[in-house]
Amino acid sequence: MGCSVSCSNSASCSRQIVHSDDDKIKDAKIIFVVGGPGSGKGTQCEKVVAKYGYTHLSSGDLLRAEVASGSERGKTLQAIMQKGELVPLDTVLDMIKDAMIAKADVSKGFLIDGYPREVKQGEEFEKKIGAPCLLLYIDAKGETMVKRLMKRGETSGRADDNEETIKKRLDLYYKATEPVIAFYSSRGIVRKVRLVPLVIGYCHCLNPQEVGGTLIGENGLVVMAGAE
Numbered sequence: 001m002g003c004s005v006s007c008s009n010s011a012s013c014s015r016q017i018v019h020s021d022d023d024k025i026k027d028a029k030i031i032f033v034v035g036g037p038g039s040g041k042g043t044q045c046e047k048v049v050a051k052y053g054y055t056h057l058s059s060g061d062l063l064r065a066e067v068a069s070g071s072e073r074g075k076t077l078q079a080i081m082q083k084g085e086l087v088p089l090d091t092v093l094d095m096i097k098d099a100m101i102a103k104a105d106v107s108k109g110f111l112i113d114g115y116p117r118e119v120k121q122g123e124e125f126e127k128k129i130g131a132p133c134l135l136l137y138i139d140a141k142g143e144t145m146v147k148r149l150m151k152r153g154e155t156s157g158r159a160d161d162n163e164e165t166i167k168k169r170l171d172l173y174y175k176a177t178e179p180v181i182a183f184y185s186s187r188g189i190v191r192k193v194r195l196v197p198l199v200i201g202y203c204h205c206l207n208p209q210e211v212g213g214t215l216i217g218e219n220g221l222v223v224m225a226g227a228e
């Protein structure tokens, strides 16, 4: 919801200044988090949130919440997601925007996980919301992603964590999402995150300069630890 403020000098000013919801997020710090299915986007986002207090918004989680609500829109989405396909751009973008607005007053910045899935999604996001300052690209081998998702599928209850749909999601990732990385690389804002085996505690594999100083504090190092 927007709020409006009237000009105090009504004699000289009859104009109303309207602060819309869009204004609330227009200067928000935005970090896209991109990677294949099961690459560990959600896992790494949790670590960044724990350390830096950013707001984590996963497009997949937002869509699954809509499905769980039982709404008509959720039913349509479920059918698409079960097949491992992308839902319509406007739907996912509206959901992300609403979620950002809802958190705008308390957020230090947003980790947008699972978006953009294709270059067009990035372009539309920038038109409707704003530009990202960084894109974290979580890199993982195809066979690693498949292995993890098959394992996750044993307990996740996710209709798309099965062999056939995982393969389709992976194919779509290579076809549609990898070009996103090339698109933002040309702007110099992509940071490729290679997960290294976690032995004990955190692995400091990126430094503040490498992430442009945007994600972290003065002495901090970005925490990105994982394992095959």
Ligand SMILES: Nc1nc2c(ncn2[C@@H]2O[C@H](COP(=O)(O)OP(=O)(O)OP(=O)(O)O)[C@@H](O)[C@H]2O)c(=O)[nH]1
Residues within 6 Å of the ligand: 035, 036, 037, 038, 039, 040, 041, 042, 043, 044, 060, 114, 148, 149, 151, 152, 195, 225, 226, 227, 228
């Ligand atoms: N062995 C291992 N497993 C991991 C690592 N990171 C994540 N996982 C597991 O791999 C699975 C996928 O991780 P997620 O963080 O959900 O990956 P995601 O990219 O968000 O996946 P989607 O939700 O499908 O987009 C989960 O079961 C994680 O527990 C890692 O570094 N090593």
Ligand SMILES: Nc1ncnc2c1ncn2[C@H]1C[C@H](O)[C@@H](COP(=O)(O)OP(=O)(O)O)O1
Residues within 6 Å of the ligand: 036, 037, 038, 059, 060, 061, 063, 081, 084, 085, 086, 087, 088, 089, 092, 113, 114, 115, 116, 117, 121, 160, 169
């Ligand atoms: N930005 C986006 N655009 C369109 N569809 C999306 C989307 N983010 C998620 N979805 C849909 C299609 C995906 O197959 C499904 C699950 O997404 P996800 O939770 O990010 O998992 P994954 O990355 O493993 O595919 O939700």
